[in-house]
Amino acid sequence: MFSPQIEWSCSECQSAVADRRKYCTDCDSMLTWTCVGSGKSGLYTHYYRHRDSCNYCTPEFEEERQQELEEKRIAVQQQFQNLDDKQRPWSEWKRTDESCIQHTGHDIEQIQQLYSMCEESLICYRSHRKEQHADDNIIPYLSPINLLVVTLWYLKHYHSERYISTELNLGRSTVNYFLTEVINILHACVYPELISLPVNIASKRTPHGPEQHHKLIVDSTFIPIPEPYDSDRRKTYYHSKSPTNYAIKIQIACDFHHRIVHVSECYQGSVHDITVLRDSGLLEHVNDSVQIIADKGCIGEDYVITPGKKPHGRELSDEDKNFNRDINSARAAIENINQRLKTYAIIGGVYRGAIDDFEKTTKIVQVVAALCNMNLDKHPIRK
Secondary structure (H helix, E strand, O other): OOOOOEEEEOOOOOOEOOOOOOEOOOOOOEOEEEEOOOOOEEEHHHHHHHHHHOOOOHHHHHHHHHHHHHHHHHHHHHHHHHHHOOOOOHHHHOOOHHHHHHHHOOOHHHHHHHHHHHHHHHHHHHHHHOOOOOOOOOOOOOOHHHHHHHHHHHHHHOOOHHHHHHHHOOOHHHHHHHHHHHHHHHHHHOHHHHOOOOOOHHHOOOOOOOOOOEEEEEEEEEEEOOOOOOHHHHHHOEOOOOOOOEEEEEEEEEEOOOOEEEEOOOEEOOOOHHHHHHHHOHHHHOEOOEEEEOOHHHOOOOOEEOOOOOOOOOOOOHHHHHHHHHHHHHHHHHHHHHHHHOOOHHHHOOOOOOOOOHHHHHHHHHHHHHHHHHHHHHOOOOO
């Protein structure tokens, strides 16, 4: 492979050269090169120094470098694949679907699907973080697939980092670092693939619901947190439905096919549902043909349908009762999805992370929602 910007020739016998070689085949003299773009020339031995600094020859350098990186990546990938067969926990969990589901919440096929989505990023991360230890009896790093399954194990059961580090013979700081990085990788590679608003949402058929133009169902859920020490924080994070009375709030939106299509950012527990809905950007998509079903916390927005309130001192009419029944029946889907999300202990249990780090918490919730969507595809909610 050689650059069209470079012409090769023999200064001794003046023979034409069709490819890059060090010596002339006719007179065994060292070939010379001429850069068409810059006009520079020299002997073969000076070519690489010129190529690395020449703007005209950079494409050749980049192409060769990319080829070398690809060969190196394939070699590293093969090395990690061989490691997967003997390194725990994947070497143990992959023996049966039951074991894999028990630990990660996903079967072997789903794990392989997730891995294919983020394989390149995991291999790149692992190859740069590989550590060297003097003790050969301890494997000082996890292979890419083990990074994935251990992170899924963490999200599903929310074991402490101390426990995970003890199980894997790794330092606690190492565990903390790779859990954060793998969650970032999952958020970048998996979340956009599994959760998104339909492009043609207005033309989507809605086989269930009181009106054919209802397209989305919205509800908020919460992650319990410990009681904050600061009195101001106790006010801002107060949430009466949380078992600890304090929580982080998130809004989930699903369609009538019981699939999560949007996950909001995280908010303090005392933030009102209507505020979260307005900040989420979903209201930008509503119109006469795209309407949202929500609970009574979102009363007051156009194209947002909520159950009717009972008039003061009077009963609801039969028509209003039937309407509320239809709305509540449709909202059962999002309630079931919220329950599915809470089967991941990192959301269903008391969150131990920094409560003000909304960026990290949002990524965790959105990754879990994407994983939940994968399970909903295989084990859908009964309609």
